[in-house]
Amino acid sequence: MPVLLWLSPLWKAQIPLKIKIFMWQLLRDRLPSGTEVLKCHGLGNGLCPLCLVPETGMHILFSCVAAHALWCFVREALGP
Structure with missing residues (x-):
């Protein structure tokens, strides 16, 4: 494995x-997301149940509809 x-x-x-x-797992796309579980022949189809797009770590935290709503809530709760 090459050193990053x-x-x-x-x-x-x-x-x-x-x-x-x-953070290391997220940046290397190694979080136990749907696509990673699928690579290991786990259960599921590797898709986000809300968006029906491939479920990666970045999708879970940043581009999923549910993640967007959660980040908006956190921003509102913490203020400017």
């Missing part, structure tokens, strides 16, 4: 290890 040098600042950041690992 652009990810090295992530490991030096002053954030909890759990968050570093989550």
Whole structure:
């Protein structure tokens, strides 16, 4: 597996290890999303149940309709 040098600042950041690992998985598209589960011959069809597009980590967090609504809620709750 090639070393991804652009990810090295992530490991030096002053954030909890759990968050570093989550971000590392997200940036490498290795979160346990529908497409990743499908690659491992898991259950399901790999599609987002709300949007019916391939369910990737980026889709779950940023482009899904439900994610958009959640981020809008968080933005409203936290204020400007």
